[in-house]
Amino acid sequence: xxxxxxxxxxxxxxxxxxxxxxxxxxxxxxxxxxxxxxxxxxxxxxxxxxxxxxxxxxxxxxxxxxxxxxxxxxxxxxxxxxxxxxxxxxxxxxxxxxxxxxxxxxxxxxxxxxxxxxxxxxxxxxxxxxxxxxxxxxxxxxxxxxxxxxxxxxxxxxxxxxxxxxxxxxxxxxxxxxxxxxxxxxxxxxxxxxxxxx
Numbered sequence: 001x002x003x004x005x006x007x008x009x010x011x012x013x014x015x016x017x018x019x020x021x022x023x024x025x026x027x028x029x030x031x032x033x034x035x036x037x038x039x040x041x042x043x044x045x046x047x048x049x050x051x052x053x054x055x056x057x058x059x060x061x062x063x064x065x066x067x068x069x070x071x072x073x074x075x076x077x078x079x080x081x082x083x084x085x086x087x088x089x090x091x092x093x094x095x096x097x098x099x100x101x102x103x104x105x106x107x108x109x110x111x112x113x114x115x116x117x118x119x120x121x122x123x124x125x126x127x128x129x130x131x132x133x134x135x136x137x138x139x140x141x142x143x144x145x146x147x148x149x150x151x152x153x154x155x156x157x158x159x160x161x162x163x164x165x166x167x168x169x170x171x172x173x174x175x176x177x178x179x180x181x182x183x184x185x186x187x188x189x190x191x192x193x194x195x196x197x198x
């Protein structure tokens with residue numbers, strides 16, 4: 001397996017990342033664990049999950065599956081999406097994201113994650129509040145790197161500029177929607193990622 005740098009960090013990740021959105025839903029724990037172990041055995045060291053995947057079950061399964069292989073895995077999870085019925089059970093506020101991270105770590109049965117993604121924009125929260133919270137996550141040691149998912153190029157650029165202006169940790173990678181039908185990222189987001197080493 002040939003590995004690549006994660007953005008402009010020194011962390012090496014496999015070019016393929018194992019996504020776990022279906023784990024705990026259509027894919028039961030036994031099969032999910034088999035898939036995870038097989039991927040690791042074949043050199044895939046990058047695993048992605050999220051708090052909202054199967055209502056948190058994906059994180060629980062991933063945590064158990066990698067428990068004895070933690071040092072061989074670059075683990076990413078995400079926070080921001082709706083995880084309850086209350087008005088503050090989603091979003092990009094410091095209050096919500098800190099709680100979301102705590103709950104993810106509990107489900108994963110870990111003290112830290114390697115990458116914590118801000119899962120999508122939240123119109124009601126200024127990006128500087130979100131970035132300050134994520135910077136504090138890194139400084140606390142509970143997150144190694146921060147990243148972003150489902151952002152348009154201008155929002156990624158705004159976040160990078162805000163991080164630089166305020167002296168905060170910056171996003172190291174981007175996870176966009178990309179498939180054979182939806183190739184919008186080729187126009188602006190991919191060139192931005194190349195220019196900013198994401």
